[in-house]
Structures are given as structure tokens and as C-alpha cells.
Amino acid sequence: MSATAHQSATCPFDASRDDRKSARLAAERVAPEPGAKVVTSFAAAREILRNAAIKQGGAGADLIDTGDPERVPVFYLDGEAHKRKRSELARFFTPKIIATRYRAVMENTADALLAEFRAKGQAPLDEISFALAVAVAADIVGLKNSNPVGMAARIKATLADLGGHRRNVLARLFGRLRQSYHGLEFYFRDVRPAITARRKNRQVDIISHLIDEGYSDKAILIECMTYAAAGMVTTREFIVMAAWHLFGRQDLRERFLAGDEDEQLAILQEILRLEPIAALLHRRVPEITPIASGAPIPAGSLMAIDIRAANTDEAATGPCPYALDPERAARMKVNASFLSFGDGNHRCPGAQVALAETRVFLDRLMRVPGIRLAREPTMGWCAALMSYELRDAIVVCDRL
Numbered sequence: 001m002s003a004t005a006h007q008s009a010t011c012p013f014d015a016s017r018d019d020r021k022s023a024r025l026a027a028e029r030v031a032p033e034p035g036a037k038v039v040t041s042f043a044a045a046r047e048i049l050r051n052a053a054i055k056q057g058g059a060g061a062d063l064i065d066t067g068d069p070e071r072v073p074v075f076y077l078d079g080e081a082h083k084r085k086r087s088e089l090a091r092f093f094t095p096k097i098i099a100t101r102y103r104a105v106m107e108n109t110a111d112a113l114l115a116e117f118r119a120k121g122q123a124p125l126d127e128i129s130f131a132l133a134v135a136v137a138a139d140i141v142g143l144k145n146s147n148p149v150g151m152a153a154r155i156k157a158t159l160a161d162l163g164g165h166r167r168n169v170l171a172r173l174f175g176r177l178r179q180s181y182h183g184l185e186f187y188f189r190d191v192r193p194a195i196t197a198r199r200k201n202r203q204v205d206i207i208s209h210l211i212d213e214g215y216s217d218k219a220i221l222i223e224c225m226t227y228a229a230a231g232m233v234t235t236r237e238f239i240v241m242a243a244w245h246l247f248g249r250q251d252l253r254e255r256f257l258a259g260d261e262d263e264q265l266a267i268l269q270e271i272l273r274l275e276p277i278a279a280l281l282h283r284r285v286p287e288i289t290p291i292a293s294g295a296p297i298p299a300g301s302l303m304a305i306d307i308r309a310a311n312t313d314e315a316a317t318g319p320c321p322y323a324l325d326p327e328r329a330a331r332m333k334v335n336a337s338f339l340s341f342g343d344g345n346h347r348c349p350g351a352q353v354a355l356a357e358t359r360v361f362l363d364r365l366m367r368v369p370g371i372r373l374a375r376e377p378t379m380g381w382c383a384a385l386m387s388y389e390l391r392d393a394i395v396v397c398d399r400l
């Protein structure tokens, strides 16, 4: 049997089906760091990410001085210092705190944003998604002593100061934060008041924890920007992308609305598999490293894990890797988001938060009377974060 015949025999859809929206742009724009060896197989990618001896190599990791591990964002740490920091942070990401405290923030914020939307009859989808993502991450971090609408604008402007350069994004950002007008505004209006309030009265949040750990105000500002880039921006793009898929397919939208929580999460994760926000993860291999899925990796290699390729590697996905199939993960017995949240030691601690808030928000949005996507998003590319950006989508509904 030919490969195509075999595929169409086992593929539940038309074997040529491709539901991805961001693939063409990503194919043009994804660019690994110079000299990096690109990894496209799911098995090799996962093995590398899970190997504790292999080090973080992305976003300018080689430029960050980790000499004082207590003052460096978790993203840049490796080994024991990373393990310690992740275990300190774990209490801010437990299933219990997500299902209780953060869930209440998600629901209340979504209700408030959608009430405003219904009163006006239309809204820019990326702005309401960003407002939600900011509110949830701000609760986790402890940025709650300033106006959330103003803070979202200040964070957006600070990240825009990054410009379009593609390398060393966070490293440059940190270097420049104090020279950035918006970075200073964010510091003085949002971060400093939060620190002052928590110095007097600790809360259960990351800023209170950092104060206890003796972080300087500048180090706390850097942590806050890490969460802004890692948690707020990523979730905004995910919410808009997932909404775009649901608006575009009535059968999928009906299935989403009829489904229980697990079914809804399966749909969202399958969308994220096809449309990962982070396209590449870089890793540095300090010593020659044997791997089961290929030849040993020479010492000093820089590896670029191609998440889009790994997530559509037929060996892991089964047939029709580009088709949106919410049953795929259960059938293939793999984690439903594949590598979209990374894997191994650095796997995203906010994954369950991002999925929960996206689910809570879209479940409400899709039930708004008269809801429709009046304008599809324009897709751009953020070279600095190696990620697609969805802007200017407009949703409309019956006015209250």
C-alpha cells in the first residue's frame, strides 16, 4: 500500500487537510539562532527538553549573568538553582489555588469584560483577551495596587519598546528597562506601589515571596516583566487564536459549548498543538550527550527545538497531523498540548492557568447572544518572541 493510501485509510479526515492558520507565516518567519541545530522530531525534542544536564539556551540566556542565582528569573536558571526556585514557585501554581483563587479572578474579570462588551455591542478581541491575561497573571504576581486598565497599557508599551530585534529579547529588555520610559512608568505606577504595600503586609503572591527572599526592587521589576512576557502576552495570543478557530467552525463551536470541562480542554489543547505560540526553544548542550533518538550531541551544541515540527511529527500525532482532532491526544496517549508548553524542567508552570482562563473566557464569550466575529484578526509576527501576533479582530453581539 502506498504511503498516501495508507494514510487515507487510517486518517479520519481528508488526508490533505490542514487546519493551521499560522503555519504559512511561521514557515516564512521562524529563524533559529545562528549555528543552532534544528530538532524536528517529537521524540528527540522531548528527550532533549527532559535532559537535566542540557541548559537553557534561549532569549539571550548566554548573556545573563547567573552568578547570583537568587536574583535571576527562573527562565534562565539551570540545575540545582533552577530546581530550588521552581519548588519555591510551585505553591503559586497548585491545582487547588488555580481552581479556587485564580478561578474567581478569571470568572469575575471575564464577566466584567463581557458586560462592558454587551453594553457596547462590539469589542477588540485582543484587547479584552489581554485585559483578562493581565488580571490573572497580576493576581499571581501580586501586582494589585494600581489601575489594571492603565497597567495593561503600560505593560504593552514596555514590551513594544523591545522593537523588532529577534535575539536576546529578555536580556536586552532587562538591560534597557531603566532607560525605557514605559518601563519606568510600569515600575513607578504598578510595581513599586505593590512592593510598598507588601513590605508592610505580605500576601500569598510572588512579589511577597521575592521580598522575603531579599530581592531588590529592580530584581522584582525584572521578575514582573518576565511574567508579563511569559504569561500575559502568550495567553492573549492563545485566546484570540482559539476564538478564531471556534468562530470559523460551527461544528467545533457547538462541540465546545456542549462539552464538559475535559472536552473543552481537549479542543483548546489541540488548537494549541497546531498553533504553538512559542515556535522555538533553544538549548545549550555543555557536554557530549548520547540520546536514544539519534546520534550523540557534540559538546557545545546549540539546539533549536522546532515546536511546530515536533507537534506535527506523525510518529507522535498519528495520521493527519495538520487536522484539528480533539480525540488525537487520548488516542495517541500523549500530553494533549504536545510540546506547546515545553517539557522537562522548564515546562511552563502557568500551563494550567492559561488553559483554565482561556476555557472560562471562551465558554462565556461564545454564549453571548448574537456573538460573531465581525472582523478576523490580522496576523503579524513578533520576531523578538518568535511568535505570531493576532491583532484587530472585532467581535460583535446584540446590545443589552
Ligand code: HEM
Residues within 6 Å of the ligand: 056, 058, 074, 075, 076, 086, 137, 140, 227, 230, 231, 232, 234, 235, 238, 277, 278, 281, 282, 339, 340, 341, 342, 343, 345, 346, 347, 348, 349, 350, 351, 353, 354, 355
Ligand atoms: C498559552 C499561554 C502560554 C504558553 C503557550 C506558554 C509557553 C511556555 C513555554 C513553551 C515555556 C518553556 C520555555 C522553555 O522551556 O525554554 C514556558 C515557560 C514559562 N512560563 Fe509559560 N506559557 C503560557 C502561559 C504562562 C502563564 C499564564 C504563566 C504565569 C502566569 C507562565 C509562566 C511561565 C514561566 C515563569 C516560565 C519559565 C519556567 C522555567 O523556565 O522554569 N506561562 N511557557
